[in-house]
Amino acid sequence: MRGEVLHYDEDQGFGFITGADGNRYTFVREDLRREATIGRGTAIEFQPAGGRARDVISIRAQAASPPVATAAPTQAGNAPVAPQRFGRFAENAPATDLWSYFRRGLTDNYFNFSGRARRKEYWGYCLFWTIALIVVGGVGLFIDDATGHLDELPAVTVGLCGTFALATIPPWIGLNVRRLHDIGLTGWLFLAVLIPTIGWLIILAFALIPTQARENQWGPVPAGVKTS
Structure with missing residues (x-):
């Protein structure tokens, strides 16, 4: 490539x-x-x-070997080729809408713990993750109700929601690590979630901090962020 x-x-x-x-x-x-x-x-x-x-x-x-001609490359019709x-x-630069962030989180960035993630990427993923969990739970409740297990242990609902939550742990950790990188902090600070009671509040506070509007040691400013 x-x-x-x-x-x-x-x-x-x-x-x-x-x-x-x-x-x-x-x-x-x-x-x-x-x-x-x-x-x-x-x-x-x-x-x-x-x-x-x-x-x-x-x-x-x-x-x-050196190029055989110094003229600008041309296509048929002698029209100059635009530089790549x-x-x-780039024309194929990644989309920066909320859904695209969530989709890439479950595909390209499933095991991605390097680089940076802006606030929009973080909260876009959280939004659609919550919607997806509600949909999965709704499907489970429908099946449990149809099979007559809703009044007992809703096994299908618990199983579907648990599987979805476990399957999305790697991209969730990676997203938090990249969010910390985006504000200039080491991803190891995500271990703050292990602190009883206040751990998640610390991570939430980190998630609200604006992007560093400059390149840092974890990469350039994420696409879509205004630097001026």
Whole structure:
């Protein structure tokens, strides 16, 4: 896949890439296939592996010979080809509506504990997770009522709701970790939920803090956030 380097710290040996698919990936020095100058804005090719970029190589470094012409590339009709854009400027940049955040949380970001998540992503996921839980519970109650088990132990309702809750634990933890990254804090602070009584209140307070309107060590400002 092609992409563009958003940030690379040579001293620390890590960086961030935005791919042609609109997603962001992390990489470290060991992921570079050959010694080359990698900096912000460098066009690269890489192999995506979850939220990690492997086999990163500069497209310029990959070229084996100089271009045969200096004129701008053209298509049929001699019309110049527009340069490819990546990240939030790409035509296939990820959508930033509430439903899309929830859908990606259960698919692309199911085991994603790197990068950042803005407040809208956090609360969009929470909104549709609650709606989905209500729907799952409603289906369970309907089945229990139809089978005559509603007055006893609503086993189907408990089973469906429990399965849904367990299945969504990984994306929920990942979302909280990325939300903490977004405000400049380590994801390990999510362990505050283990504090009796006030643990969830601490996490709720973190979730309400606005996005850091600048790039931090966990990645660039999330798409859709105004930085000016």
